[in-house]
Each structure stands twice: as structure tokens, then as C-alpha cells.
Amino acid sequence: MSNSNSESSLVPYGLVKAHLLISVVFVFVAVLGGMTYAMQFIDLYPFKAVEWFSPGRVRMVHTQAVAYAWIANAFFGIMYYMIPKLTNHRVLSEKLGWVVFYVYNVLILATVVLILAGFGQGLEWAETPRVLDPFIAIFVVLLVVNLVTPMWKARSKPFYVSVWYILAALIWTPLVYVMGNFLPEYVYPGSGGAAISSMYIHDLVGLFVTPIGTAMVYYLLPVLMKRPIFSHALSLIGFWGLAFFYPMNSTHHYLYSPIPMWSQYAGIIASVGVHIVVYTVVFNIVATIASDWKEAIKSTEIKFLFTGTICYLITCIQCAIQVTLSVQSIIHFTDWVVGHSHFVLFGVFSFWAFAWIYYLIPRLLNTAIYSESLKSWHFWLSTLGIFIMQFDLLSAGLVQGYMWKNLAPFIDTVAASMPFWWVRAFSGMLIFVAQVLLMINIYMTWKQSRDSAPANANLATAGA
Amino acid sequence: MASKSQKYEKFSAVFLLAGLFFLIVAFLILGLAPATQVSNIPDKVGMPTEIPGDFQKYYSSLEQYHEGLLNGRDVYISEACWHCHSQYVRPVSNETLRYGPVSQPGEYQNKLNLPQLFGTRRVGPDLSRESGKRPNDWHFVHLYNPKWVVPQSVMPQYPWYFETKKVKINDGKDERLEITPKQEAIDVVAYLQWLGLHVSSVTHKYYDNDAIVMPPRN
Numbered sequence: 107m108s109n110s111n112s113e114s115s116l117v118p119y120g121l122v123k124a125h126l127l128i129s130v131v132f133v134f135v136a137v138l139g140g141m142t143y144a145m146q147f148i149d150l151y152p153f154k155a156v157e158w159f160s161p162g163r164v165r166m167v168h169t170q171a172v173a174y175a176w177i178a179n180a181f182f183g184i185m186y187y188m189i190p191k192l193t194n195h196r197v198l199s200e201k202l203g204w205v206v207f208y209v210y211n212v213l214i215l216a217t218v219v220l221i222l223a224g225f226g227q228g229l230e231w232a233e234t235p236r237v238l239d240p241f242i243a244i245f246v247v248l249l250v251v252n253l254v255t256p257m258w259k260a261r262s263k264p265f266y267v268s269v270w271y272i273l274a275a276l277i278w279t280p281l282v283y284v285m286g287n288f289l290p291e292y293v294y295p296g297s298g299g300a301a302i303s304s305m306y307i308h309d310l311v312g313l314f315v316t317p318i319g320t321a322m323v324y325y326l327l328p329v330l331m332k333r334p335i336f337s338h339a340l341s342l343i344g345f346w347g348l349a350f351f352y353p354m355n356s357t358h359h360y361l362y363s364p365i366p367m368w369s370q371y372a373g374i375i376a377s378v379g380v381h382i383v384v385y386t387v388v389f390n391i392v393a394t395i396a397s398d399w400k401e402a403i404k405s406t407e408i409k410f411l412f413t414g415t416i417c418y419l420i421t422c423i424q425c426a427i428q429v430t431l432s433v434q435s436i437i438h439f440t441d442w443v444v445g446h447s448h449f450v451l452f453g454v455f456s457f458w459a460f461a462w463i464y465y466l467i468p469r470l471l472n473t474a475i476y477s478e479s480l481k482s483w484h485f486w487l488s489t490l491g492i493f494i495m496q497f498d499l500l501s502a503g504l505v506q507g508y509m510w511k512n513l514a515p516f517i518d519t520v521a522a523s524m525p526f527w528w529v530r531a532f533s534g535m536l537i538f539v540a541q542v543l544l545m546i547n548i549y550m551t552w553k554q555s556r557d558s559a560p561a562n563a564n565l566a567t568a569g570a
Numbered sequence: 571m572a573s574k575s576q577k578y579e580k581f582s583a584v585f586l587l588a589g590l591f592f593l594i595v596a597f598l599i600l601g602l603a604p605a606t607q608v609s610n611i612p613d614k615v616g617m618p619t620e621i622p623g624d625f626q627k628y629y630s631s632l633e634q635y636h637e638g639l640l641n642g643r644d645v646y647i648s649e650a651c652w653h654c655h656s657q658y659v660r661p662v663s664n665e666t667l668r669y670g671p672v673s674q675p676g677e678y679q680n681k682l683n684l685p686q687l688f689g690t691r692r693v694g695p696d697l698s699r700e701s702g703k704r705p706n707d708w709h710f711v712h713l714y715n716p717k718w719v720v721p722q723s724v725m726p727q728y729p730w731y732f733e734t735k736k737v738k739i740n741d742g743k744d745e746r747l748e749i750t751p752k753q754e755a756i757d758v759v760a761y762l763q764w765l766g767l768h769v770s771s772v773t774h775k776y777y778d779n780d781a782i783v784m785p786p787r788n
Contacts (some may be wrong), residue, residue: 123657139641146726147693147724149724151726154727154728155724155729155730156585157730159730160649160726161726162649162653162654162726163648163649163650164648164652165650165653166653167776184695202584223646224648224649226647226648227649228652228685228687229646229684229685230690235592247613257581260579260581261580261581261582262580264576264578264579264580265579265580265581265584267579269584270579270588273581273584273585273589274584274588276589277585277588277589277590277593278589278593278655281593282744285597285601287770289601289605290685290686291684292684294605294609294684294687295678295679295681295684295685296604296608296677296678296679296680296682296683296684296686297604297608297675297678297682297686298604298606298607298608298609299605299683299684299685300686300688301600301601301604301605301608302602302605303599303685303686304599305596305600306603313593316698340778342578342579345588345589346578349587349588349592350590350592352591353592353595353596353597353600354596354599354600356596356600356601357600359690360688362660362661362662363658363660363673364661364674364675364677364678365604365605365608366604366608366675369599369603371603372599372600373600408691431662434662435660435663435690436663437660438660438690439656439689439690439692440691440692443690443691444691446667453576471669492676507663510664510665510668510692511663511664512664513667513668514666516668516694517696517720517722517723519720520723520724521722522695526766527724
């Protein structure tokens with residue numbers, strides 16, 4: 107952008123940079139955890155019988171690192187960039203932003219250490235040790251206050267679609283965090299706790315990751331394509347559909363469980379309702395890309411956005427099929443669900459975040475990306491890896507589900523899963539290597555920016 | 571210019587209607603309502619009123635046994651056992667033949683189920699009807715090294731819950747390893763043998779033949 111001075115004071119670039127750079131480190135930790143855990147299934151676990159790296163603990167580190175270290179840090183950084191740009195107001199306080207950045211990431215490191223030391227919490231997607239939960243809640247609230255302030259200042263005018271999504275997500279996130287981490291842990295035992303815990307499992311993805319991810323695409327795609335989003339009306343339906351249906355999906359995580367059956371039916375109906383949301387969002391994104399297809403496909407950032415959108419479509423079609431009771435009776439408890447969640451958090455939201463990282467990092471560092479070909483390799487290996495993993499785990503899920511139903515001895519179903527677990531480890535390796543390439547690329551870009559800092563000083567800081 | 575839809579594009583609508591109202595409604599309907607409904611169901615299980623015979627040598631008082639069950643549950647959580655073993659039997663997919671009676675809400679209104687450990691994946695079998703299916707010794711060996719009893723198992727080993735020492739035998743000519751469970755291992759096995767204790771008259775079925783005990787290799 108032309109006026110770099112006022113620009114740089116509007117957006118807290120330092121915070122954007124810090125969150126994004128640390129997220130790149132954490133995506134490596136996350137895939138390393140996942141890869142290590144996958145080795146247990148094929149009997150090649152590198153830390154056999156080592157207490158601190160027991161596979162169960164490593165699995166908790168894997169999921170916590172994906173959600174709270176990688177995706178959250180990337181999304182925080184991207185929001186620090188998007189919100190001031192979209193509202194034309196600064197965040198409440200950059201200093202507060204830095205305090206949150208440091209404390210939050212120290213809490214993440216403490217989470218990793220404490221989980222490995224055996225203090226994981228017994229709630230799915232909320233394995234952060236109990237002692238840390240209140241602190242994380244406090245700092246999430248501070249982050250929300252910091253980020254909602256510019257939207258509050260701009261409240262008199264209608265917002266762009268991205269701001270609706272972010273604002274709603276920022277209100278939802280702290281409420282959902284407190285609900286999911288405290289009620290099932292201290293108040294409601296058994297099925298009541300499970301009903302609330304399933305709400306947390308779903309809302310973490312549905313009300314934190316999904317809306318902010320969607321906001322990211324609605325912002326970046328028009329910028330990269332240099333044209334507005336295809337339809338304003340569709341984006342309106344998509345947002346309000348999400349706000350209405352997503353919070354009510356929860357119980358579909360525990361179908362056929364002792365949770366009251368009426369609430370399971372409600373969860374299923376709301377999950378099917380999500381389709382309205384998904385098709386409008388996907389159509390809007392694809393139609394925008396299709397308007398200039400040949401140019402668009404040359405850009406790796408748009409490839410990431412587009413592939414992520416296709417993955418989004420596939421997972422959501424899958425979702426409507428798998429939440430039905432007949433399909434659940436077979437695929438629940440199997441690797442099918444594992445495949446589904448990898449597709450969602452890696453194939454969709456990580457891909458969208460990668461597009462943003464490749465868009466922002468060179469602009470934040472005033473340096474061209476170190477290697478276009480590494481970037482391209484990162485894209486293709488990640489894509490290949492996640493599609494192989496998805497196909498493999500869905501197939502594994504069907505094999506396991508039908509063998510269980512047909513009363514094969516349990517251990518036979520483990521033996522039958524072995525080939526699928528090998529393929530899963532292989533696809534995981536592709537994804538792992540791809541993230542190493544991302545790390546190298548970002549590190550080298552950062553190093554180059556250090557080496558040539560004075561020469562680039564007068565280049566524009568950011569903007570497209 | 572101001573179209574009708576524009577009020578849904580402003581701070582107040584997004585904040586109040588989407589951010590607060592829809593979420594709270596969903597929480598009341600699908601979180602609090604079922605939670606309140608089941609919390610009125612009386613606890614069918616309760617804490618055991620006597621120490622099961624096999625555990626009388628490990629626990630001297632009932633309080634100690636209850637303490638042990640809670641500790642065992644905590645180890646079960648910290649090792650993330652619940653990520654690979656579910657704790658509810660569904661009424662479908664022939665699960666009643668494999669595991670036992672379908673789970674009822676009243677079975678989970680117990681302090682050992684706070685937090686609930688339903689689980690969402692079965693890398694290993696469901697454990698809600700585990701009580702009495704296998705002997706304690708099987709569980710100790712299985713915890714120390716699962717492959718010694720189930721060669722194809724992918725379960726991790728937990729040797730840090732055991733004391734290992736070398737003992738001389740045959741007048742000091744030979745050595746052998748003596749492995750004894752620490753308190754944590756005893757607590758975990760007590761917890762596992764508690765899971766489904768209230769229905770454990772339902773003995774295990776033919777389909778649990780993975781429980782056949784194999785001789786240790788060493």
C-alpha cells in the first residue's frame with residue numbers, strides 16, 4: 107500500500123509476524139507428534155517403554171498442538187492483520203497483545219510438558235491440564251477484548267462478511283472454552299457431562315476454527331483475485347446458517363450413547379442443516395475462483411485456498427452421511443472418524459492458513475519468499491498426503507466397522523487394520539516432509555530478511 | 571441505500587443474535603437440558619460396598635480401595651487409555667453379544683465418571699463391561715507388556731508402573747527378573763475390574779476369545 111506510515115501503525119505488524127512465525131514452529135511439533143504416534147500402530151515406535159513419550163501422551167500433545175498451538179496461533183496472527191484492515195481501527199492495545207502472545211505461548215509449552223509428565227485432562231480436545239485451564243480462559247478473554255475493540259469502534263456501519271464471522275467467533279470462543287473445560291470436569295458426570303463435552307468437541311471446530319477460517323478465505327481470495335466475492339447474498343445465508351445450525355450439532359459425536367435420544371436426534375437434524383451453510387460458502391468461493399480460472403490456478407496461495415475448499419466440501423458431504431444412525435452403527439469408533447477429523451483440520455483449515463502464511467510472511471519480512479519450488483512442493487506433498495490418508499482411513503473404518511459387526515475376534519480386526527496403518531504412516535510421512543519444507547522456506551526467508559534488512563527498508567510493509 | 575439485510579451486517583446483530591443468543595439457546599437445549607434430565611436419574615452403580623476378594627490382599631480398608639479406584643481412574647486418564655478404549659456399549663452392531671448389556675445413563679452418575687470417559691475410538695475393545703472377564707494377573711502382564719499375552723496387540727507398554735529386580739535362583743547360579751506391580755498398576759487393575767462390576771454376573775462371551783492367555787515368551 108502507498109502510505110506505509112499510517113498503515114504500519116494501523117496493523118500491529120509485529121504481533122502478526124510473531125504469531126505466524128511461532129505457528130510455523132508449532133505445525134512442525136504437531137505433525138511430529140502425529141507421525142510419532144502413527145509409528146506405534148505399525149510396531150516401529152521409537153520411544154518404546156519411555157514414560158515421558160508414551161504414545162497415549164504423545165497423542166494428546168498432537169491434538170493439543172494442532173488446535174491450540176498451530177491453528178490458534180496462525181489464526182490470532184491473521185486476525186491481528188484482518189481486523190484493523192477491515193474496520194480501519196487499531197486493536198485496543200499492542201502491549202496487551204504482546205503480553206497475551208508471550209503468556210499464551212508459555213501456557214502452550216507448559217501444556218506440552220505437563221501432558222508428557224502425565225497431567226493430561228480427561229476431556230476430548232480439552233486435554234490441557236486442569237491447572238492451566240483458568241489461565242488460558244483469562245488470556246483468551248483478554249485477546250477477545252483486544253480484538254473486539256476495533257469492531258466496537260466501527261459499529262455504526264455494516265461490516266464486511268469476514269468481520270461477522272470473526273466477531274461471532276470471538277464471542278463464542280471464550281464462552282465455549284469455559285463451558286467445555288469446567289462443566290464436564292467438575293459439575294456433570296456421565297452422560298450429562300458427555301452431552302456438554304460433545305458440544306465442546308464440536309464447537310471448537312464449528313465455532314472457533316470454522317468461522318475464522320471462512321473469514322480468512324473471504325478476505326484473502328478477493329485480494330488475490332483482484333475482484334469482489336461472487337455473491338453477497340450467499341455469504342449472508344452462509345453466515346447466519348452457521349450461527350444457527352453449528353452450535354446445535356454437538357450430540358452427533360456420541361450417537362447411540364446413553365445421552366437422551368431426543369438430543370441425539372436434534373444433533374443429527376442440525377448437522378444435516380449445516381449443508382445449507384456449506385454449499386453457499388463453497389459455491390461462493392468456487393464461483394469467485396472460476397471467474398478467472400486460468401490466472402488463479404498459477405498462484406500457490408489460490409491453490410491452497412481452492413484445495414482447502416474442495417476438502418471442506420468433501421468433509422461436509424461426508425458429515426451429513428456419517429451422522430445418520432445407520433452409518434454411525436458401522437463407522438463410529440473406527441478410523442473413519444480419525445480420517446474425517448484429519449481432513450477437516452489439516453485439509454481444510456491448515457490449507458487456508460498456509461495460503462495466508464505465504465501471502466503475509468514475505469510482506470511482513472519485506473523479502474520475497476526464499477523458494478517458489480519449495481512452496482509448490484509443500485502444496486503438492488500436503489495434498490497428496492492428506493488425500494491418501496483420508497481414503498486410507500475411511501477404508502480402514504469400513505473394514506473395522508463391518509468386522510466388529512460380524513463378530514470377528516477383536517484382535518483379528520487389529521490385524522486386518524495393519525496394512526491401512528502402514529499406508530496411514532506413509533501418508534503421514536508425506537505430510538511431515540511437506541511441513542519440514544514449509545519450515546525451511548519460512549526460516550530461509552526470515553534469514554534473508556535479516557541479512558538484507560537495510561536494503562529493503564523502503565519497500566512497502568504490507569498490502570496487496 | 572440501506573437495505574433490510576444491512577442490519578444483519580452490523581455489530582449489534584452479529585454480537586447479540588449470532589454471538590450470544592444462538593449459542594445460549596443451543597447450550598440450553600442440547601447441553602443443559604440433557605444434563606439436567608440425566609442428573610435426575612439415580613445412580614445405579616454407587617461405590618462398591620465391599621472389597622472384591624481378589625483385591626483384599628492389596629487394600630486393607632474400604633476407604634483405601636475407593637481411593638485406589640480413583641487413583642486408577644486418574645492413571646487411566648493421564649495415560650490417555652480412554653483415547654483407544656471406549657466405555658459404553660451401543661444397542662447396534664452386535665455389541666451386546668461382544669461386550670454385554672447396553673449402557674444406561676444411570677450407570678454413569680458416579681464420581682468415578684466425573685469427568686465421563688465415554689471415548690470416541692476403539693483401537694482396543696470397549697472396557698465398560700471389563701470386570702471379571704480376565705484375571706488380575708493377566709491385566710498385570712498385559713500392562714507391563716501387552717504382546718506377552720496378546721502377540722498382535724498394538725497397545726503401548728507401561729513398565730514404569732512396575733518394580734523390576736534381578737533375583738538369584740538355584741543357589742546363585744542363575745538369575746531371573748522379578749517384576750512386581752507398583753501401587754499405580756494395582757489401582758489401574760482395580761479400576762478396570764470395577765468397570766461393569768455391577769453387571770459382571772454376565773460372564774464373557776465366545777467372541778472375547780482374544781482373552782485367551784498366552785504364556786510369556788521370556
